[in-house]
Amino acid sequence: MSGVIAALRRTLLSCTSLARGGRTTQGTVVVAAGLGLSQPAYAADLSWLHFIGMNHQEFAALTTALSLLGFSVVAAILLMRTRLRAARTETGLRGDIQRLQSEADRYRALLFAEPQVLIAWPAGEDRPEISGDVSSITSQELSQRILAFGTWLPPASAQQMDRAIDTLRENGEGFLLNLTASNGTPVEASGRAIGGQAIVRIRELSGVRRELAETHQRHRALLQETEMLRGFAQAAPWPIWAKNADGSLQYANGAYAKAAEAATVHDAIERNVQLLDSSDRADMNRALQETSSFAARLPIVVGGERRFHDVQALNIAGGSVGIAIDASEANALSEALVRMADAHRRTLDQLSSGVAVFDGRGRLAFYNDSYRRLWDLDRTFLDSNPDDSSVLDRLRAARKLPEQPDFRAWKVKLHEAYRAVEPEKDTWYLPDGRALSVVTTPNPEGGVTYLFDDVTESLDLARRYDGLIRVQRETLDNLTEAVAVFGSNGRAQLFNPAFASMWKLSPEALGQQPHIDTVETWCQPLFDDAATWRVLREAITRIDNRIAVPLKLERKDGSVLDCMTMPLPDGANMLTFQDITDTENVERALRERNEALETADQMKVDFVHHVSYELRSPLTTIIGFAHLLNDPTTGPLVPKQAEYLNYITASTNSLFALINNILDLASIDAGAMTLEIGPVDIRKAIDNAAEGIQDRLARDHIELKIDVDPNVGTFVADGGRVVQVLYNLLANAVGFSPQDSEITLSARRTDHHVTFAVTDRGPGIPPEVKDKVFDWFESHSNGSRHRGAGLGLPLVKSFVELHGGRVRVDSIMGGGTTVTCDFPLDQAAHRNAAE
Numbered sequence: 001m002s003g004v005i006a007a008l009r010r011t012l013l014s015c016t017s018l019a020r021g022g023r024t025t026q027g028t029v030v031v032a033a034g035l036g037l038s039q040p041a042y043a044a045d046l047s048w049l050h051f052i053g054m055n056h057q058e059f060a061a062l063t064t065a066l067s068l069l070g071f072s073v074v075a076a077i078l079l080m081r082t083r084l085r086a087a088r089t090e091t092g093l094r095g096d097i098q099r100l101q102s103e104a105d106r107y108r109a110l111l112f113a114e115p116q117v118l119i120a121w122p123a124g125e126d127r128p129e130i131s132g133d134v135s136s137i138t139s140q141e142l143s144q145r146i147l148a149f150g151t152w153l154p155p156a157s158a159q160q161m162d163r164a165i166d167t168l169r170e171n172g173e174g175f176l177l178n179l180t181a182s183n184g185t186p187v188e189a190s191g192r193a194i195g196g197q198a199i200v201r202i203r204e205l206s207g208v209r210r211e212l213a214e215t216h217q218r219h220r221a222l223l224q225e226t227e228m229l230r231g232f233a234q235a236a237p238w239p240i241w242a243k244n245a246d247g248s249l250q251y252a253n254g255a256y257a258k259a260a261e262a263a264t265v266h267d268a269i270e271r272n273v274q275l276l277d278s279s280d281r282a283d284m285n286r287a288l289q290e291t292s293s294f295a296a297r298l299p300i301v302v303g304g305e306r307r308f309h310d311v312q313a314l315n316i317a318g319g320s321v322g323i324a325i326d327a328s329e330a331n332a333l334s335e336a337l338v339r340m341a342d343a344h345r346r347t348l349d350q351l352s353s354g355v356a357v358f359d360g361r362g363r364l365a366f367y368n369d370s371y372r373r374l375w376d377l378d379r380t381f382l383d384s385n386p387d388d389s390s391v392l393d394r395l396r397a398a399r400k401l402p403e404q405p406d407f408r409a410w411k412v413k414l415h416e417a418y419r420a421v422e423p424e425k426d427t428w429y430l431p432d433g434r435a436l437s438v439v440t441t442p443n444p445e446g447g448v449t450y451l452f453d454d455v456t457e458s459l460d461l462a463r464r465y466d467g468l469i470r471v472q473r474e475t476l477d478n479l480t481e482a483v484a485v486f487g488s489n490g491r492a493q494l495f496n497p498a499f500a501s502m503w504k505l506s507p508e509a510l511g512q513q514p515h516i517d518t519v520e521t522w523c524q525p526l527f528d529d530a531a532t533w534r535v536l537r538e539a540i541t542r543i544d545n546r547i548a549v550p551l552k553l554e555r556k557d558g559s560v561l562d563c564m565t566m567p568l569p570d571g572a573n574m575l576t577f578q579d580i581t582d583t584e585n586v587e588r589a590l591r592e593r594n595e596a597l598e599t600a601d602q603m604k605v606d607f608v609h610h611v612s613y614e615l616r617s618p619l620t621t622i623i624g625f626a627h628l629l630n631d632p633t634t635g636p637l638v639p640k641q642a643e644y645l646n647y648i649t650a651s652t653n654s655l656f657a658l659i660n661n662i663l664d665l666a667s668i669d670a671g672a673m674t675l676e677i678g679p680v681d682i683r684k685a686i687d688n689a690a691e692g693i694q695d696r697l698a699r700d701h702i703e704l705k706i707d708v709d710p711n712v713g714t715f716v717a718d719g720g721r722v723v724q725v726l727y728n729l730l731a732n733a734v735g736f737s738p739q740d741s742e743i744t745l746s747a748r749r750t751d752h753h754v755t756f757a758v759t760d761r762g763p764g765i766p767p768e769v770k771d772k773v774f775d776w777f778e779s780h781s782n783g784s785r786h787r788g789a790g791l792g793l794p795l796v797k798s799f800v801e802l803h804g805g806r807v808r809v810d811s812i813m814g815g816g817t818t819v820t821c822d823f824p825l826d827q828a829a830h831r832n833a834a835e
Contacts, residue, residue, distance in 0.1 A: 119201075153179060186217075239309075241322050252265050260273040260275050276300065295311070358450070364391065401430070433456070477497060480498060485568070490517070504526070520533050520537070532551060540565065540575065548564060549565045550562070551565075678719060681714050686745060724795070755820060759817070763814060807820070
């Protein structure tokens with residue numbers, strides 16, 4: 001309402017503004033008063049309106065304003081009434097919703113009072129709405145997979161459920177199924193169409209409904225089992241029957257009606273046709289009354305033919321059942337087996353081998369005279385049908401059985417033949433030196449047949465022959481020579497692996513005993529000299545004048561073989577091949593190497609003389625003239641000339657040292673180097689070597705530390721070469737050492753050696769380069785400032801080894817390198833050993 005008043009006030013103010021500058025009427029004041037406007041509030045602005053008259057336009061404007069004001073009042077009143085009516089309607093609807101919600105909760109509580117699941121498919125929609133506790137049905141959390149029936153139902157039940165739901169949704173046909181979940185829970189599933197929706201309810205059965213469902217399932221299973229048994233009985237080729245307690249026929253199959261010569265099964269039951277004779281029936285009834293079962297082989301006339309049947313009968317609740325199986329063939333086979341056994345025993349009695357047959361009870365049922373003589377047993381004892389264990393005990397008492405550490409266990413193992421299926425063969429070595437072959441054969445009717453043969457002589461002969469063959473075979477197989485034995489017919493009878501490998505032949509092919517002509521064809525790719533093969537063929541196939549023939553074969557692959565044919569006493573010929581390629585090659589290589597060494601030595605000597613004359617002479621002249629130019633008596637030089645002359649002097653000195661090193665190495669390698677042996681002051685030699693590198697030490701700010709025992713003394717060596725070795729070691733260490741570092745030179749004396757060691761703090765030697773540091777012209781800076789021709793360490797190694805010592809290098813990447821030289825103290829002993 002306050003909003004309406006505010007609108008009216010705004011309208012009145014608008015009218016007032018229209019009258020500003022003109023006149024107004026007392027109506028405006030009256031309207032303002034009617035609207036509850038405070039007259040004093042407008043007195044200051046409207047007091048002059050009472051004295052101004054109103055024209056026609058002003059009246060029209062006022063009328064329009066009043067119309068608008070009236071419309072606004074009416075609209076506000078209608079709006080207020082509409083809002084009140086909508087509020088009352090909303091209150092009523094909220095009450096209806098609460099009531100419907102209460103009813104829905106009550107119905108849901110009633111619906112799910114028992115565990116079940118509801119699945120609803122709204123009309124025209126494929127996505128179902130699932131309600132209820134799924135775990136109560138499937139014992140699994142499958143709320144989203146309840147429709148995957150294969151996950152909680154057996155396959156057949158799942159297919160049945162799918163078909164029923166499809167029919168419900170398509171045709172609206174309801175269903176009611178009693179199923180069993182995979183976990184054994186009985187479940188009832190029902191479906192129907194309600195209000196245009198397909199509703200399926202699945203619930204676990206309990207109480208009477210569960211018992212009814214289980215009873216129904218058992219009844220259905222029993223019906224299936226009964227139908228299956230009836231079908232089997234009807235299809236069985238043997239007569240099967242069932243009788244009541246009074247002996248009247250209650251059931252019979254087709255085979256029974258046919259055997260009893262009845263028209264049909266119904267006819268046989270209606271006329272109570274009996275299959276057995278009266279006496280046999282009486283015996284069967286008596287046995288059924290006494291023991292509730294009957295089993296016998298009885299003759300039955302079937303189709304005018306008398307045939308034996310195995311009749312089995314058994315009492316059951318309210319009667320008896322029986323079956324008759326045709327056993328005529330089995331009976332005939334049994335009789336034939338008896339006849340065969342008799343013939344078999346008569347045959348065994350004529351054998352020279354000892355035979356003893358024990359029946360299923362383990363008693364002696366048959367023995368031949370060879371068995372009695374073999375074991376020297378009393379006939380009276382054997383005729384008393386002793387058991388197997390008694391016979392073994394008597395033989396053991398007479399010390400006629402093999403000695404056993406555990407006779408009882410041995411006998412039990414032997415008696416396992418009574419339960420075996422296949423024959424067993426063994427050899428007994430008796431205390432009297434005999435060897436018996438023992439074969440234990442299980443009998444079809446039960447029991448065991450023992451067959452004893454004295455194999456002492458045959459085993460001895462076989463042992464000797466096998467030993468000889470093994471020795472020969474091992475001898476041939478382990479020979480380095482290739483051996484093949486050809487018979488008088490020219491076929492290969494024996495060969496060793498070396499023969500097949502030497503001629504690249506297949507052992508399987510040689511095992512087929514090929515002829516020498518075939519072997520020649522196989523070997524021709526390696527050796528095709530027709531004359532040599534002709535000699536070999538004649539030597540192998542010759543009948544008279546059989547002599548050994550030596551040959552030498554040079555094959556295409558460069559190998560050389562020594563061949564020999566050797567006649568054997570049995571008419572065969574042994575062919576042997578020995579590979580002498582290595583011997584030939586070594587001999588040839590030695591000759592060539594000797595010639596090469598002689599040539600190389602001469603070349604080295606010539607090289608030394610050539611370098612000495614061709615290089616040293618011009619270099620000496622250059623050095624001499626450089627010194628002459630540098631002499632003040634020659635005349636003054638300008639500074640630039642003096643600088644160039646110093647470069648020439650330094651370069652010629654380096655070149656002269658390099659040439660000297662090369663000449664020294666060449667002289668040592670050629671054996672032309674001789675040592676001037678004498679006493680060497682170790683400390684003085686170190687000082688001389690250190691003096692030669694002082695300028696390089698000062699230039700690179702490297703400190704040389706000398707670690708020498710004051711009492712190190714002297715040793716016998718070439719003093720000049722020792723100083724040269726130490727100088728090269730120090731120069732090499734300075735070249736690999738960084739600036740502002742230090743190197744160490746140490747000397748130690750032992751009982752047999754003087755050891756010099758030079759250690760630097762350089763980058764070290766990589767493992768792949770370490771084996772090449774003593775090779776000529778091998779120079780590797782490894783990131784250092786070292787630049788050289790690669791002759792320092794080779795020269796060191798050559799001089800040290802020339803003294804009879806040795807050099808070793810120890811290096812750690814990033815941790816420096818130590819080169820150690822061992823000089824022997826006794827040079828005389830070294831020279832004597834070298835000579």
